[in-house]
Amino acid sequence: MKKIDITKPVRTVIGKKPVEIISDKGRGGFPYVGYLSGSNVLAQWSEAGIENVPEKTVKYLNMFSDGSYCIHITKDIADKFAGPNRLSCLRIEYEEGQFDE
Numbered sequence: 001m002k003k004i005d006i007t008k009p010v011r012t013v014i015g016k017k018p019v020e021i022i023s024d025k026g027r028g029g030f031p032y033v034g035y036l037s038g039s040n041v042l043a044q045w046s047e048a049g050i051e052n053v054p055e056k057t058v059k060y061l062n063m064f065s066d067g068s069y070c071i072h073i074t075k076d077i078a079d080k081f082a083g084p085n086r087l088s089c090l091r092i093e094y095e096e097g098q099f100d101e
Contacts, residue, residue: 004032009053012036012045019050054095061090 004010006021010032021034022042030044060078062070065085071092072078078089 004047004050005052006032008055010034010050011053013049013051018053019045021050054097056093056095059092061092063087063090 004021004024006024010019010021011017012019018037019032019034020037021032023033024031026033026044030046030049032045032047032050033042034045035041036043060072060075062072062078062082063086064070064083065087070078070081072081075089075091082089
């Protein structure tokens with residue numbers, strides 16, 4: 001299983017509710033201790049019960065008239081390498097593990 005990074009946003013696996021983790025030193029099989037969104041009662045989770053919220057990544061895709069393309073990490077860099085045969089520059093936003101049909 002993937003280790004939970006408590007410095008980043010966390011949510012429940014079932015229901016996808018936000019969780020505020022205050023410690024990863026809980027006892028037994030439930031090392032993660034914190035608060036479920038809107039609750040004042042401490043709760044515990046195993047690694048199977050919570051997950052990091054997938055982070056969004058943004059890239060910029062230059063499309064060229066010859067059918068080629070190039071992906072850049074910023075729009076400024078995409079514009080710098082545009083060239084006269086650029087047809088478009090597309091902003092692409094995705095989450096880790098996202099697969100479209």
